[in-house]
Every structure is written in C-alpha cells, then in structure tokens.
Amino acid sequence: MIFATGSYPAMTSVPFDKKSKLYFLKSMDDAIKTDEFLKTAKNIAVIGGGMTGVEVARIAQERGIQTTLIHRNKNLLNDYLDEPASHLLESWMNAEGMRLLLNTEVTEIGFDEENTIIQTANGQKIPVDGVIFTIGFRPNSYLLNQQVELGDSGAVIVDEYMQTTCPDVFAVGDVSTTYVNLLGKSYYLPHASDAVRDGEIAAINLLAPRQKINSSQGTYHVPMNNLVMAMTGITIRQAVDAGYDADAVHLLNEHLDGHSPSNIWMIYERRTHQILGLQCIGKTSDMAEYVNIFSLAIQQELKIEDIEFTDFYFEHGYKDPRGLNRILARLVRENER
Numbered sequence: 001m002i003f004a005t006g007s008y009p010a011m012t013s014v015p016f017d018k019k020s021k022l023y024f025l026k027s028m029d030d031a032i033k034t035d036e037f038l039k040t041a042k043n044i045a046v047i048g049g050g051m052t053g054v055e056v057a058r059i060a061q062e063r064g065i066q067t068t069l070i071h072r073n074k075n076l077l078n079d080y081l082d083e084p085a086s087h088l089l090e091s092w093m094n095a096e097g098m099r100l101l102l103n104t105e106v107t108e109i110g111f112d113e114e115n116t117i118i119q120t121a122n123g124q125k126i127p128v129d130g131v132i133f134t135i136g137f138r139p140n141s142y143l144l145n146q147q148v149e150l151g152d153s154g155a156v157i158v159d160e161y162m163q164t165t166c167p168d169v170f171a172v173g174d175v176s177t178t179y180v181n182l183l184g185k186s187y188y189l190p191h192a193s194d195a196v197r198d199g200e201i202a203a204i205n206l207l208a209p210r211q212k213i214n215s216s217q218g219t220y221h222v223p224m225n226n227l228v229m230a231m232t233g234i235t236i237r238q239a240v241d242a243g244y245d246a247d248a249v250h251l252l253n254e255h256l257d258g259h260s261p262s263n264i265w266m267i268y269e270r271r272t273h274q275i276l277g278l279q280c281i282g283k284t285s286d287m288a289e290y291v292n293i294f295s296l297a298i299q300q301e302l303k304i305e306d307i308e309f310t311d312f313y314f315e316h317g318y319k320d321p322r323g324l325n326r327i328l329a330r331l332v333r334e335n336e337r
Helices: 030-039 051-064 082-097 192-204 238-242 291-299 324-335
Strands: 007-009 022-025 043-049 065-068 100-101 105-113 115-120 127-130 130-133 136-137 177-180 185-187 220-224 227-233 246-254 262-267 275-282
Touching: 022 030, 030 324, 043 127, 051 082, 051 220, 082 262, 082 275, 100 115, 115 130, 220 246, 227 291, 238 246, 238 262, 238 275, 246 324, 262 324, 275 291
Parallel strands: 022 130, 043 065, 043 130, 065 100
Antiparallel strands: 007 136, 105 115, 115 127, 177 185, 220 227, 227 275, 246 262, 262 275
16 A cells, blocks of 8 residues: 655644635645735735745745745745855845745734734734745644654654555655655655655555665755755755764856856865755756756765766856866865865
C-alpha cells in the first residue's frame, strides 16, 4: 500500500470573527476563490513570510493592491535564506510598495461593518479587505496514526526506499518525512519535486528494495516577475547548529548594462571547502540554473575546487564572464587567507 494523502494548510490558532474574510491556499478551488477576491480587493494582508507568502504578496502588489506582509520572524524566508539575502529581498519588496511587518505576532482578527481588522501583539490595528494565510502545511497522516512511526510535524517516517515502519506500507510526498544528508536527520519538507521523486522510488521498490532515494538538499526555484530567487542546501545558521565550521562568500555579478544584478551566497565548510548551500537572488533570468548544479555537488559532498574548472557554458554579457564556479572558488580562498 502506498499512502500519498498529501498535506493541508496549517490553520491559525488566532481567534477570529466568523464574518472576517480569511483565505487559505492549497487546492485549485482555494486558488480560484482567492483570485476572485483579489479582483476587487484594494487593501489586503498576507500572513506568513515563507515561499508562498512572498510570492502571493508580490503578485497582489503587482496587481495594484496595497499589500501588507506580516511575518512572526525578524526576516523573510528565514528557513531558506541567511540574513544578507533576506535583507536584500526585503529591500526590493519595500521598493515595490509592499508594507512589511516583520517580527510581528497577530493576536486576533476581527470584523467591523466594512473591514477585516488585524490586531497585533504590539497594539497595531490594521484594517484590510481580507487576509490570505500562508503559514505552512501539515501532513495528512491521521489514517496512519498509531499504526506506523510518525516524526517531524507528525509526518510519516520513511526509509531510503520510502518504506514506513510497517514493511508493506509506503508513504510518499507531503505526508512523509525527507532525509537531509547535511543535517543527518529526517525533516518535514513538503515540496513538489520531492513528492514526484518519492512516488517513483516507491513504485520501483514495491516488490523488493531496488532503488534508494537520494538525499534532499532542499532545492527551490521561485519564479516571480522581475525577480529570480533560488536556493539549495542549508543556511549558515543551520550549518553551525549542525556542527559545521561554516562561512559564506558573496558574489555580485552584473550584466554590462548594470540592470540585471546576480547576488549569490555560497555556504561552505572552512577546513574542507565542502559546499553546504547556495542562495541566489537577483534580476538575472538564468541565475537559478546553478542551483541544480550545486544541489548535485552537495549530494556528492564536493568541495568548491572540485567544480572550479568544470566545463560550464561561457557567461556572455557579464562584467566578469568566468562563471560563478570559478569566481566562488577564488572568493573562498581569499576569505581563508
């Protein structure tokens, strides 16, 4: 048996008035209802500064809707980006007219005759036409509760063959855990590309264990209008918490016209120069292609010098055309002097 029961949106524990306009995003129906709401909305709030929250907030702002993005952490995308990359993203979103309320806790959502009213822990009252919640997902694992072992966030623990602790039961996609080699643990990381991989691996192993799944690096690409954001691996904070002697180097490489900056941070281990993560944010359309290369490098436990002189295509149009693998390797050596 293969369980592919997916996930559901994390629900708010904040008390709210039943008349307030609240929207959650998961299914196609959710997307259609939210889109209909946005067609007439003038002023909205998005609660949650993760991947979905940032993307939805930018979409709404680009439609001419005054958007307030509320996040309980002090930085956007704090599970995916270190502070320098987060600060750059925040500055661009501010420049687009977004109102960012970071390190802000929502305590109550009410309703008056016209507006949904958001109340925060620091006493703010924010009137909006409606609220879109993007505070994450939870595994739909209830059917297997007390029948197989559950792990992080209640997700079903699976081995490298996608098998649960019950030998004849497999679990895939958003209902299962994902093993991260760099951290040496399994986590709940709902992610479309991992879900597709999980399903194929489980199908191969139904009759006998034939194919192990490769570790996840947490490789993401968030294509947004006029902004490219992509990442793989772990952040410095995660690396230090896991015991690595980690550091990072930053590369800014612009097109010759100066209007398409590529900001890339690489996290690495000082002693070995092993690649631990890559964070990309900028305006250059092809920048995200590198995260797949670095995901493979992390999976193979390569150091930056292992790919320094790899045959990558020539970087036309940049102020420095050598390619980021060579530039990053040089920056690491300079950083370690």
